[in-house]
Amino acid sequence: MSCGNHHDVPCVQIHSxxxxxxxxxxxxxxxxxxxxxxxxxxxxxxxFTAERIIQTRIRQCSETVQTPEGLRTRIFTQIQQTITE
Ligand SMILES: [Zn+2]
Ligand SMILES: [Zn+2]
Incomplete structure (x- = not known):
């Protein structure tokens, strides 16, 4: 994913x-x-906008529901896949 412009910091670095x-x-x-x-x-x-929305939702979820750490990671991975696909 690139906008075609040159950046001092490459997009992959920004994503990480x-x-x-x-x-x-x-x-x-x-x-x-x-x-x-x-x-x-x-x-x-x-x-960034999409990830911020997701992170807010995950925060809201984890505040109201006590989820095991493994489950949160799984949900997070699934959401990430939906975005990148
Ligand atoms: Zn760019
Ligand atoms: Zn970029």
Whole structure:
């Protein structure tokens, strides 16, 4: 997935940072790079929006229902597959 533009940080790198970024656990320098990339790369911005919605839902689910860690991982993997397909 690429918008065809050149980026200082490649899209794959952004994708691997995305969840850490959503958790606000990415170090500030990298978080800045992600923010900059999302501004200039519409495909990544779209994916970021989708992942943020999913993460919010997972948070809401895990707050109301106590799910075993393995189940959460399975759900997460399934959701990821739905997005990438
Ligand atoms: Zn990108
Ligand atoms: Zn791009």
């Amino acid at each position: 940072w995305m969840w850490i970024y959503l958790d606000n656990e990415l170090e500030q320098d990298s978080a800045h790079l992600v923010g900059h990339h999302l501004e200039e790369c519409p495909p990544c911005a779209d994916q």
